[in-house]
Amino acid sequence: MTDCKKIADLIFPDVTKTPEFYEEKYTVRNLPEGARVTRFAPSPTGYLHFGGLYAGFASKFTADSTNGVFMLRIEDTDKKREITDGVSCIVNGLSAFGIAPDEGVTGFETEQGEYGPYTQSLRRDIYRTFAKKLVEEGRAYPCFCTAEDLEKIHELQANEDIKGYYGKYARCRDLTDEEIIEKITAGIPFTVRLRSEGDITRKIKFDDMIKGKIEMSENVNDVVILKTDGIPTYHFAHAVDDHLMRTTHVVRGDEWIASVPLHIELFKALGFRPVKYAHIAPLMKEENGGKRKLSKRKDPEANVTYYIEKGYPKESVQEYILTILNSNFEDWRRANKTESVSKFPFNFKKMSVSGALFDLVKFNDVSKNVISLMTAQQVYGYVTDWAKDYDTELYELLTANPEKAKAIFNIDRDNPKPRKDIACWSEVRDYLSYFYNEIYTPDITLPESKNHADAAEILAKYKELYSENDTKDEWFAKIKELCTLCGYTPNVKEYKANPELFKGHVGDVTTIIRVAITSRVNSPDLYYIMQALGTDEVNARIDTAIKFYRG
Ligand code: GLU
Secondary structure, three states, X not given: OOOHHHHHHHHOOOOOOOHHHHHHHXXXXXXXXXOOEEEEOOOOOOOOEHHHHHHHHHHHHHHHXXXXXXXXXXXXXXXXXXXXXXXXXXXXXXXXXXXXXXEEEEEOOEEEOOOOOOEHHHOHHHHHHHXXXXXXXXXXXXXXXXXXXXXXXXXXXXXXXXXXXXXXXXXXXXOOHHHHHHHHHOOOOXXXXXXXXXXXXXXXXXXXXXXXXXXXXXXXOOOEEEOOOOOEXXXXXHHHHHHHOOOOEEEEEHHHHHHHHHHHHHXXXXXOOOOEEEEEOOOEEEEOOEEEEOOOOOOHHHEHHHHHHHOOOHHHHHHHHHHHHOOOHHHHXXXXXXXXXXXXXXXXXXXXXXXXXXXXHHHHHHHHHHHHOOOHHHHHHHHHHHHHHHOHXXXXXXXXXXXXXXXXXXXXXXXXXXXXXXXXXXXXXXXXXXXXXXHOOOOOOOOOOOOHHHHHHHHHHHHHHOOOOOOHHHHHHHHHHHHHHHOEEOOHHHXXXXXXXXXXXXXXXXXXXXXXXXXXXXXXXXXXXXXXXXXXXXXXXXXXXXXXXXX
């Protein structure tokens, strides 16, 4: 008869606490009925992937909309794959886009909340306490197989449907106490494995929040729960952490679905109530008529840093993520044009089962729309914040005269149909370059249909008529007058009816002025552009253009 208690004491001489101690320490949360406790649990092994942000948002939205709790837990049990600033990448990436966790890791070696530590490498004693319990109860045992032994087992299993450490392949499952004691005393390294009680002919059923009802065979594998260095595997840490942190809903990538039978067995063996799962399919991207996963390797936009560097405001990222997160979001947005995204009734059931499509073009359109609804003051604040780090010349120009900058950002903004020119702050330099001679490279080439002599004449007359003190209506009346003076018609319809009677129409006249002032055929309201530039600059640009067109 195996003396499990003796073996457990031998394996875990360092364990001084009991599972009851932790159960009491991390009491069941006192939250309103239906409140969901979720967590984002990345490993600090690389940059934050957009898919991670997407999953993080799903966790956060569901917690927020039920008055629950959203945690950030760092899963750093794989020290070999960890990168130096992995934790900061995650924390900064989340906070840049407005996902502040209610609890958990808040920065390098800092955290908040009563259910910590929230970094797995600091939870070693907790895992060992629960692993000891399993060994004591005969539900786990030490395994002395080496990597080579496991390799051999793998080879022997070439024709087996089920691979892994089970049945006759589980060589250490039935070692005697004497054998175990001898090996441990001899210092032979060992892992600790779950003693599975699963039966491959039996099924487990669970209701995934996203994918619906799923039925799978029970787990039969004696999976490693503690590695030779005493560090837990993902599976074991998941069960212990999510139980003690009182997580109610585990939102994670669907690569983990295959492990659910094991996770359910672990929860049961440990005497924990299982959590609910929401398995998210990876984000997809269209390519050559087909679809593939959004890839860390191939797509720069898969890295969350891309959005920080390009200067996408968090509102745009949130808006786009909700657009692809829930299929009914766009309808909700049409009905609630100015409502904060936090009011959206997020629902797992409205998520794509097979993988939402990520589309940068659509993302930019969403962002342009979001930015078009901001005030000039907000845009100014965001652009200068971004430019401070990424475009110091622009930063200096804007902050040297904030009133001018805000007047520029205000053009065509405060009206029912604001222009949608800017998708991200790195586009601002080009957008407003003609307002600042320091960064303006004029190119006043006219569209081919326009005649240089006519252009010079229009501009010369315009210069005489233009007055900074005119109201917009007065200014436009002068433009019409200018049309008539130069053989153009102020009336487009009239021109279309009898094109032979005119040199062109009012649109041609304003294009000539627009090009002279901004080097563009398309721009926000010309009247306000000239107001922002001031008469001296307007005149100087007109003079240059006249000279240029006269050759
Ligand atoms: N660290 C795991 C991963 O990055 C977390 C999975 C989970 O959320 O449980 O895939």
